[in-house]
Amino acid sequence: MTATLPTIGAPRRTADLLGEALLWPWWSEDAASTVQALLDEGDMAAAEAGHPLIDACEQLAADALVPERLTMMCDSGTAALETAYAALRLEPGSEVLVATNSFRATVTAMLPKGLVPVLCDTDPVTGGIDLDDAAARITPRTAALTITHMWGRPVALDAVRRFCARHQLALIADCSHAHGLAWQGQPVGLAADVAVWSCGTWKMASGGKGGLLATRDRDTWERALVLSQPKHRALARVRNERLRALAVTGLGHNRRPSAVSAALVADHLRRLPHTTATKNERQAAVERLLARHLPALTPLPDPAGRTAGALYKWHWRAALGHPVDAVVQALRAAGVRAGQPARPMHEAPLFTDPDLASHLGLHIPLPDPGSFPGAARLLDRLVEIDTRDMYEPLPPGDPDPYDDALTAAAERLAVAGSC
Structure with missing residues (x-):
């Protein structure tokens, strides 16, 4: 039996991120x-x-x-x-x-x-x-x-x-x-x-x-x-x-x-033009809600020089005094697909264990772990949003599910004393 897959622009409920979000990928x-x-x-x-x-x-x-x-x-x-x-x-x-x-x-x-x-x-x-x-x-x-x-x-x-x-x-x-x-x-x-x-x-x-x-x-x-x-x-x-x-x-x-x-x-x-336009539209809308409900989180600035395309993942920086783990937990509890970005390669075992590469006969120089201050600054206090629920515009008249989700996350953090 042929599976029925959602088409571009198919009607769907988006009011509840905890159970209703349509996650990419899907096909026509x-x-x-x-x-x-x-x-x-x-x-x-x-x-x-x-x-x-x-x-x-x-x-x-x-x-x-x-x-x-x-x-x-x-x-x-x-x-x-x-x-x-x-x-x-x-x-x-x-x-x-x-x-x-x-x-x-x-x-x-x-x-x-x-x-x-x-x-x-x-x-x-x-x-x-x-x-x-x-x-x-x-x-x-x-x-x-x-x-x-x-x-x-x-x-x-x-x-x-x-x-x-x-x-x-x-x-x-x-x-x-x-x-x-x-x-x-x-x-x-x-x-x-x-x-x-x-x-x-x-x-x-x-x-x-x-x-x-x-x-x-x-x-x-x-x-x-x-x-x-x-x-x-x-x-x-x-x-x-x-x-x-x-x-x-x-x-x-x-x-x-x-x-x-x-x-x-x-x-x-x-459908790539549709995808990038939609993701940019949703990014702008969610960032407006973020500024209203969770000002302790600041989106990384849009990339300089970008003239087409869209962000694959979003990143919000938590202000000092707001533990990233607590912020991520509050966002997840509210239905937001949040996490932390992967750690840089110089922290991986391949680049920290002097004997690991030799098991496969590889020569890999181990870098000085303190020689990457820029990476540390970039990743400091970052929250990552995977954006898999950002590939379609909201149906006309539907509320933005991130309005309620970010409100709920802010309330959880306030109760926990993190915001």
């Missing part, structure tokens, strides 16, 4: 019909030279995210990252600069290629990599810089490009939180030698599990195809004769996406 009825048709056909392999749903998704991604770039779909964002590091032909032992406030796979995807992550401090204002700190960590082995547009906050692309040109570094951009994001009119994926997106879990364009890779350089794209795609798909696209010879056997990886994932990601890419 057209997407559900497409998936059902795939099940009816009985061929889920997508191992042939081309598949119309995967091809269409890749073209949609190019149009929506990185115009005039060569795109390729993988089975996850992590797979796309690992493919990117390999396709750039970085030598084993090369060092890659990356902000400590990054998603874990942004860093760990380089390890199977023998690359060495060098954690850098975070700019406490922008949330991006601190380029002054990164410059101080450059050695003769430094070969690349990886940026992450964390939480949908764009890194200043002109400064990053100048930095990489000055130091002759490859630039990788993890845009997994940045679907539809632009900095000063430029889609954020355009600045990098290779850009990748996760299209899994509850990203703004999600196929449950999937990823995208994009590059301006055809040689890099062809290497990525040989490194990640099945034989027939690579041979149908690769022109370089030596790479074609490699494609006959492949190189031990099978990162092809599923047609189901492609259909679902494409559905979200088509």
